[in-house]
Amino acid sequence: MLFAKYQGTGNDFILIDDRNNTFPTHNQSLVAQLCHRRFGIGADGLILLQSHSDYDFRMVYFNADGAEGSMCGNGGRCIVRFAHDLGIFKTHTRFLAVDGEHLAEVDGEEVRLKMSDVPGMVHQTGYTFLNTGSPHVVKFLDGLSAYDVVNEGRQLRNDSAFAPGGTNVNFTERVKENGLFVRTYERGVEDETYSCGTGVTAAALVAYQQHQLTSPISIRTIGGNLRVAFMPQPDGSFTDIYLIGPAQRVFGGNITL
């Protein structure tokens, strides 16, 4: 079976053209093995591109632990690049993911992905929780470069407040000129990743509401730079949310299943 590896600001994924529906979607240990960084290809997740009668394609996303996941923003940008490379569309596309319809546009190196609307957020002491297609905690702090993201993130990810599903955790620092630096502990990878698209989207919306940053917000991650644009609504919800940044093919190959 042919595969290709793509990355979006260092969040990396195995992409498979599954338009003939031959991938064994219920084989969780196979997905985990393919994503393993020592015994497999190595990736933060695996994504199937499947056919859909009403859309250009359907995105099916699995986390590195092999379980089917909720929405992945960087994965969404990578599958758009993959579909573009396969010749499925020219500049604009419309596809279906687990959280519903997404529109996207390829513009040179960048992919601009429309995210799901966000109904609101819950503020707790020390952090904010919201769902941007996947569940996210956003916690603002100073000195993020030296912060223990893995241990602090793992604790919050497994906090009983988020049981049974758990949450992703985004540690966020304000940087100059309407910008953020974000480091994410990702559920399903169970480690810090270089970038998380639904995570930086969550951080941007909280930064608007709590720190008066304005759309579009520039975000630095370990793996590169992203932008998040959005329209705040009077009822506290957000519409027209766009995640914008680079997505690239890394290499391709053939796997025997």
Ligand SMILES: N[C@@H](CCC[C@H](N)C(=O)O)C(=O)O
């Ligand atoms: N890396 C992703 C988020 C993927 C989903 C997450 N691991 C979860 O299970 O909630 C992104 O770019 O959004």
